Amino acid sequence: MMKVEITCPIYPSEDPEKVRTAIERIFPGAEIVEDEKGLKGNTDNLDHFSKQIRKQKILDTTRSVLLRGKRGNITRFFLNKQVAFVGKISFCEEKTILGTMRVVVEDDELDAVIENVAPETVDGEEVLI
Template sequence: MTSVRISCPVNPSEDEEKVRSAILSIFPDSDLVLNDGRLEGEATLDRFAKIIRKQKILDATRAVLIMNSRGNTTRMTLNKQVATVGKVSFADKRPVLGGIEVTIEDENLMALIDKVSPITVDGEEVIQ
């Protein structure tokens, strides 16, 4: 079973609803709760997978997911400012205002990565 956990800081200078809206633009099924200055919740990767295909960033996404994988878990940090317009952009490890931290766990992580962000040849998905 796949588990997708979202966590994002809400800084004093930020509007909680705008941060919530940014997360929901990528993960619309998130059940977000404010806890100690962070929006946290669980989601699915359905919309995320559609966005990365539309943006044609499958290879970059795949590289990030594989590079950050440990056992059955992988992590990525998304730029929350870019997410406000419904786009995916991977953030540095420690963005100034924090990013949307996504932790993914799956018993067969590589199969999940293959499904979400498949191998491409000349920009086209390779169906295996």
């Protein structure tokens, strides 16, 4: 079963509710709790994320990021949380000035998850088998 963990620090200059909204706009339905480091969300669903990358036409980029972050049955990547607040996906490096949202996806069949979320493309179009 797929597990998705989202962690997002909250800096003193940030509104915790806006950070929560950023997570919810990319991962609606995630169970979010606050701890001393920030917010942590958990979900088993990447449907909205997958729809959003198609809408933004960033399948190739997403696939590359998911494969680059893959280690065994886990992949991790980072999203810009300010961009997430407006419901868009923008991948970034782990340390950015405006903060990141860390996403870890774990599944025994991770290759199938990646294929489902961000399939291969030809000329920007999904390859349908």
